[in-house]
């Protein structure tokens with residue numbers, strides 16, 4: 001592909017999340033989150049790593065914003081830690097928590113960087129988990145109250161909001177697979193939770209429209225979407241694709257854009273799990289609270305075939321020959337093009353932002369002050385090219401936030417996986433831009449490459 005230039009005003013950014021970078025978990029009145037509890041539970045996180053210190057961004061945010069400015073970032077996606085605002089999840093507000101995010105937003109605006117704020121990136125106040133967490137329908141109201149408070153405090157300067165980051169991961173990785181906080185292995189629980197997450201999303205969108213701060217503001221949701229391909233053209237493998245696509249993608253896309261769950265998956269869940277629990281009015285609330293943009297987190301594709309056991313959900317993942325990241329995820333930029341075209345075709349999505357795309361590779365070590373992460377640079381370049389092709393083919397893609405601005409706490413993998421375009425030495429907390437960051441700086445300056 002020759003030189004490509006992205007549309008004017010395309011937002012080139014980078015993304016992070018509160019529990020992964022802030023540290024300072026006991027500072028200034030922050031309450032416990034489910035990830036504090038999970039990471040301090042022996043055996044849950046590799047090497048016993050926790051987010052207690054992480055990148056200490058809570059105390060180093062001015063330095064970090066200065067580095068973002070030096071890289072020329074146009075946008076920065078971060079999340080608010082609910083337990084910093086409401087240490088008990090509801091009730092008493094923690095002013096020092098509000099002060100931190102007010103200062104962070106002011107620093108970003110002074111640096112000419114547009115904030116896009118995620119309200120929930122997995123760090124639920126533990127006090128709410130103690131009353132059932134997302135399985136307790138009342139938590140959907142506590143989430144809307146928390147969202148309303150953030151709109152009230154930041155809404156005059158923050159004009160792009162994301163209600164949830166990856167409800168599929170929150171529900172299934174945290175409550176069916178047991179690999180994330182709170183660590184349950186109960187599929188029916190996970191299905192019930194998906195509905196409460198979507199209900200809380202709708203209530204937070206409704207609160208935004210009522211906040212009086214939505215003038216010129218946009219609100220959306222971020223979904224981890226994975227294009228699914230069959231291992232063969234057999235009818236069995238096509239059925240496996242249909243289930244996997246429904247399980248991972250359509251279960252969230254359909255309610256958000258069409259106001260109803262996909263019939264095939266809903267029927268399967270009700271039959272097998274007697275879930276979700278949907279009350280009269282729920283689907284109307286979800287249907288009536290439209291989003292202004294869709295955030296897409298794209299990392300890789302899925303290739304599936306029918307599994308050995310019977311049933312609609314009998315799916316086996318196949319791992320084709322090719323390049324893989326340190327997470328075991330296939331490098332497949334074509335999947336980003338196919339995904340964007342599918343969302344454009346099947347959901348007529350309004351504005352779309354890639355709210356996360358990036359990779360962990362082994363090539364991260366500082367040699368003579370340089371981290372030569374050529375693998376990550378090439379990963380990003382190939383995915384930017386796929387995004388460009390989709391824009392040329394009509395997709396309303398308005399921005400791209402690389403995951404991640406800096407190396408950080410990678411959930412159950414702790415600090416063993418590095419996704420940053422900026423290297424963090426966890427002994428000294430020194431930040432060092434990697435080769436990919438210096439290349440990205442030029443991409444942003446030229447609005448292309």
Ligand SMILES: OC[C@@H]1[C@@H](O)[C@H](O)[C@@H](O)c2nc(CNc3ccccc3)cn21
Nearest residue numbers: 017165166169173224297299356403410
């Ligand atoms: O794993 C990299 C990032 C992670 O650091 C972010 O916090 C999170 O938003 C994120 N989502 C994915 C893709 N989805 C996923 C699938 C299974 C387990 C965990 C994440 C990757 N990432």
